[in-house]
Amino acid sequence: MNYVEDDISSGSGDDMNTVDGHNKRQSMTPSGSAQRKRSRKATGDAIVDAMLEIAAASKMRASTIMRNDDRFSINKCIKVLDEMQGVDQQSYFSALDLFENSSAREIFISLKSEKRLLWLQGKCNSLSG
Template sequence: MSGDDDDEPSYGSGDEVNITDGHRKRIPAAAAATPSSAASGLTRKRSRKACGDAIVEAMLEIAAASKMRAAALANNGDRFSISKCIRALDDLQGVDQQTYFVALGLFENPSSREIFISLKYEKRLKWLQGKCRAL
């Protein structure tokens, strides 16, 4: 069937589409240029999926960063643990009993443990003795 055989008048430029009764119908060019509701729904689904994918990716990055931070804190805690400080204290020569027990009290503080372990071996006893005098 051609456009001239249609019962419906021609509206100028536009696309012809088949309708269910076998006739052809011309739709205006403006309507043909805009996406159908199904196509726009597909576009929305795609953008939601892309947005969802970005959220999932961001959450995975946060989880990975959190695991790395926890591992770093665990390593740091092991490095400056109370038991490690006590072993280092036991290895020191010339520690009197009062200094030893003051040191045990200092090791309750994470900052003090880090300082003690970070000091060079020969400076640890002098630092502890200074802390004893300060108390």
């Protein structure tokens, strides 16, 4: 008797592989690994989005701080001081020393114009006394 061995592979390559002489059909459904990759990508995208939001908020906060710094800057305080009437020379130079303190600058600018001189004189008296 003559036996003819059939080729296990169909030759068409349709979802069939030969491994150690055995047929193996490839699954067409996504594997758990592919689902995990998609899940990781979604999580990564969410993290990136959150980081971008944090960066935008930080940038906005820095911008606000800079605007406040400009509003209460030493230059701004000196400009207001120069426009005030009734400031004697000793009070003027004491005010320049006060303006080194950011809280003093903020108070000075925030006060109504008629209160600034009284506040400044009070500070100058407390410094000299």
